[in-house]
Amino acid sequence: MGTLMKGIWLVVFPRTDSNGRPRVSVSIRFLFLLALLPILCGIVSVWNGLEIVDPSVVASSVGVLGGLLIAHAIFVFQLRVSLMSKGKKKREVDNRVFELVDQMFDGVLWSSTIALLLTLVSGAIAAFLPEEHTVDRWITGAFVVLAVHLVGCLVHVITATMSAFQILRKP
Secondary structure (H helix, E strand, O other), X not given: OHHHHHHHHHHHOOOEOOOOOEOOOOOHHHHHHHHHHHHHHHHHHHHOOOOOOOHHHHHHHHXXXXXXXXXXXXXXXXXXXXXXXXXXXXXXXXXXXXXXXXXXXXXXXXXXXXXXXXXXXXXXXXXXXXXXXXXXXXXXXXXXXHHHHHHHHHHHHHHXXXXXXXXXXXX
């Protein structure tokens, strides 16, 4: 569990900036995307009384996304192994790329965990929710918080991917 918690911490507070340089402060952008915005969206959804009508739709759509994220985690792991072998042979790989690939891996694993949680909980709710009922607004608010947090994690992964690509692309 300690490794997972460290990975979560590194998603919210990455060690490097988007250029792979060491970070000296908290990333305000990621703090906003991963904590403040999800909580704000959850509060707005509860305040407006939004309720999920069909949780099975949430389960199926997030389940597909979770499967793709797990496949992406395998790809990022394979990329890291490939970069390590290339770096040992030729010393051509910039150390910033390793840091960004590690950030991608942490972000993808955490995103997969959130997607799995959303899928399992929404599937269980769909299985036991009587017909003609909707999901309570508080539970819907929690789903909104997790879904927006998941989107923020995906933005983090995409940012790290683009930054690593920019570094690798330089001659």
